[in-house]
Amino acid sequence: xxxxxxxxxxxxxxxxxxxxxxxxxxxxxxxxxxxxxxxxxxxxxxxxxxxxxxxxxxxxxxxxxxxxxxxxxxxxxxxxxxxxxxxxxxxxxxxxxxxxxxxxxxxxxxxxxxxxxxxxxxxxxxxxxxxxxxxxxxxxxxxxxxxxxxxxxxxxxxxxxxxxxxxxxxxxxxxxxxxxxxxxxxxxxxxxxxxxxxxxxxxxxxxxxxxxxxxxxxxxxxxxxxxxxxxxxxxxxxxxxxxxxxxxxxxxxxxxxxxxxxxxxxxxxxxxxxxxxxxxxxxxxxxxxxxxxxxxxxxxxxxxxxxxxxxxxxxxxxxxxxxxxxxxxxxxxxxxxxxxxxxxxxxxxxxxxxxxxxxxxxxxxxxxxxxxxxxxxxxxxxxxxxxxxxxxxxxxxxxxxxxxxxxxxxxxxxxxxxxxxxxxxxxxxxxxxxxxxxxxxxxxxxxxxxxxxxxxxxxxxxxxxxxxxxxxxxxxxxxxxxxxxxxxxxxxxxx
Numbered sequence: 001x002x003x004x005x006x007x008x009x010x011x012x013x014x015x016x017x018x019x020x021x022x023x024x025x026x027x028x029x030x031x032x033x034x035x036x037x038x039x040x041x042x043x044x045x046x047x048x049x050x051x052x053x054x055x056x057x058x059x060x061x062x063x064x065x066x067x068x069x070x071x072x073x074x075x076x077x078x079x080x081x082x083x084x085x086x087x088x089x090x091x092x093x094x095x096x097x098x099x100x101x102x103x104x105x106x107x108x109x110x111x112x113x114x115x116x117x118x119x120x121x122x123x124x125x126x127x128x129x130x131x132x133x134x135x136x137x138x139x140x141x142x143x144x145x146x147x148x149x150x151x152x153x154x155x156x157x158x159x160x161x162x163x164x165x166x167x168x169x170x171x172x173x174x175x176x177x178x179x180x181x182x183x184x185x186x187x188x189x190x191x192x193x194x195x196x197x198x199x200x201x202x203x204x205x206x207x208x209x210x211x212x213x214x215x216x217x218x219x220x221x222x223x224x225x226x227x228x229x230x231x232x233x234x235x236x237x238x239x240x241x242x243x244x245x246x247x248x249x250x251x252x253x254x255x256x257x258x259x260x261x262x263x264x265x266x267x268x269x270x271x272x273x274x275x276x277x278x279x280x281x282x283x284x285x286x287x288x289x290x291x292x293x294x295x296x297x298x299x300x301x302x303x304x305x306x307x308x309x310x311x312x313x314x315x316x317x318x319x320x321x322x323x324x325x326x327x328x329x330x331x332x333x334x335x336x337x338x339x340x341x342x343x344x345x346x347x348x349x350x351x352x353x354x355x356x357x358x359x360x361x362x363x364x365x366x367x368x369x370x371x372x373x374x375x376x377x378x379x380x381x382x383x384x385x386x387x388x389x390x391x392x393x394x395x396x397x398x399x400x401x402x403x404x405x406x407x408x409x410x411x412x413x414x415x416x417x418x419x420x421x422x423x424x425x426x427x428x429x430x431x432x433x434x435x436x437x438x439x440x441x442x443x444x445x446x447x448x449x450x451x452x453x454x455x456x457x458x459x460x461x462x463x464x465x466x467x468x469x470x471x472x473x474x475x476x477x478x479x480x481x482x483x484x485x486x487x488x489x490x491x492x493x494x495x
Contacts, residue, residue, distance in 0.1 A: 029127040031101070034264055034274035034450065035379055035387050044383035046374050046423055048115060055418040056374060056425065060367030063411040066343040068291070080336025081441045083246050085293065086327040088337045089202050090243060090485055091285040096194045097137045098458060099278045100128040115377040125376070129194070131273045132462040133236045133455070137194035138210045139228060148211075149183050149191050156224040157215045159183040159191070160208065163318045176323075180494070181316045182208055188314040200308045202293070205322040205494070210235070212492035229464045230476070234483050236459055236466045237474045242484045244455060247284070248448035249438070256452045262391055264453040268461045274454055276384065279373050280426040281450040284443060286365060287431055288337040291345045295335075297323035305347045324495045328486050339440020340447075342431045343408050369427050381429020382422065385446050393445040396433055398422075404435040 038044040046052050102125070128143045130136055138158075140147035151157035161181040182190040182197075182204055190198035197207040210231070217227035244253050256262075264274060289305070296303035299319040311320050326335050338345070348365040362368050379387075385395035398421045405411035415421050424432070433444030443451060459467055466472040474483035476491055489495035 029129070029131055030272040031125050031127055031275050031278065032272040033379075034276045034454075035384060038379040038383050038387060039377060043423075044379045045115065045377055046380060046425060047419055052374065052419075053371070055414070055420065056370040057367050059411075059414050059418070059420065059428070060364050060370050061349070063405075063408065063414040064343050064366040065349060065409065066291075066338070066345045067407055067409065068345070080290075080333050081339050081439075082331075082336055083441070084328045084485075085290070085335055085337050086206070086324065086485060087243060087246055088285055088288045089200075089206055089327075090238075091247065091282070091288075092203055093137070093197065093206055094133075094239060094243070094455075095278075095282060095285075096129070096196050097133060097135060098129055098131050099273055099282075100143065100194065100196075101278065102126045102128045102143075115375055127273050131271050131458045133232070133239055133459050133465075134463040135193075135210065135228070135232050135235055137197055138192065138207065138214075140193040142193055142195070146191075148193050150224075151215070154218065156218045156222075156227065158211045160211050160215070161315070163316050163321060165318050176318075176321050176494070178318075179212075180205070180208060180321045182211070184315055190313075198313055200312045201303075201316065201320055202296070202308055202322060202327070204312055204316070209489050209492040209494050212494060213488055216491050216493060232462075232464045233466050233472065234474050234476055234488065236462065236464075237483050238485055238488065239455060240459060240466070244452055246442070248443045248452050249445065250442075252445065252448040253452045253456075256449070256456050261453045261457055263388070263449070264457045266457065266461070271458065271461050274450070275376055275378060276426060277450050277454040279369075279376055280378055281430050281443070281447050282454075283369055283427055284340050284430060284434065284447060284451075286348060286369070287340050287342070287344055287440075289345055289348060290338055291347060293326070293335075294332075295323070295326040297321060305345070309352070322494075324486075324489055328489075328495070340431060340434035340438075340443060341408075341440045342404055342411060342428060342435060370425050373425050373427055378426045381424040381426050381433070381446060384426060384429075384450075388446065388449060391449075393449065396424075396429065396436060400436050401432050404432050 033039060042048070046056075138148060149159040151159050160179045161183050162178045163181045182192055184190055189195070190204070192198065192207060192211075198204045214227050214231050217230055218224070222230065240257070266272060292302050292304045293308065294302050296308070297319070300307070311317075326332075329335055344366055349363075351363045351365060353363075362371070382395045385393055389395075401421055401424065402412050402415065405415065420428070430443065430447035430450075434440055434442065434447055437444040442448070456467075459465055473481045474487075477483035477487040478490075486495065
């Protein structure tokens, strides 16, 4: 196998593009390894065997369930971290902006009982999203090359749709107007840059806020391109100065931001998406999801995961327009997101068929994540920690790993009966170190380094990058030089 330096793209993984209108290009991009040198030693990977596959299934099915009872009506026993819940959904929004994995759905475990060869991976796994913080999930193009529709009255604006009155006759929440739905076709499907942003109501309403924020900038006199550029830059600032500081170790973020990366530093010509990020580190958000989200608005006092998913993907009724107050507040523990730890809420371990890909019957999200990491040859958490050792990062010990699972049924018994305490799946390891080092408030050293290096690395190469000008500061917030997600919602007129 070819051995290449830190952060290099996989061999045989060219990017392709198809021109579209409005001077936009639709690319397919490469995935690669952030630590490709670890691929040459099998000891850096999970052991290749059917026993490993069985153990991964066992861990995901029987050792990663949130100890909170699924029928707890108020979810009051759930531990939480005082970070606004909206950032759980914003992380999903960012993920849809930078990754859309194509090809791995055609690589089934039955066809690949062993991890696939990197060259096979390079030929078959592509990223249909540009690895740029450029809001192509908002503006497009979609995977089939279409752009977000424009307002026919003012083509500098993006199209938004009206909500309809709910069957019970309840009106809109206070301060809301009727233009609070995504643009849709005659079958109710969202006409947006990435249809995945319509998979749950909260995410769809966040996407809508970006459409309305663009239009608010046009109302201030900007043309389409000017509004897109300014919104992109303020979105990049949210990712860099707001989101990253909340979900990663602040010291690590600042070190990478001001002193540069150590492991991921591609040029714009070799930009790619690291698998260690997309298949492991940035899936930390799965553990933050709650069973229910109280006070989604005055009509939806206890929105459950089931309801926020089942009410998505179709025209939205007035009683499902989100009131962002509870999602932005962090004083009521019932609104806190779960901590980052080695457990997922029960609902994510039993996904509905509608939430699964075609021909992919595995309903357990933990199992899906663990098996995908195995098939795609992710290095173990210990191997990545050792690769970072020269920069002061130490691997978790067996005892530290076991300490985070003491309240999670069966987890430690499964770990002790497998090889996973010494060769830990990277996704699981990153969840464990977050729980150990910060009680799940934010990612630990390995997770923080991967997430911060990748997000800052792609930001340096993004369209209209704010890092191209060291003096760039946001101008659209209430406080000069500050712009957070709450400011974006206010700009959009939805909060």
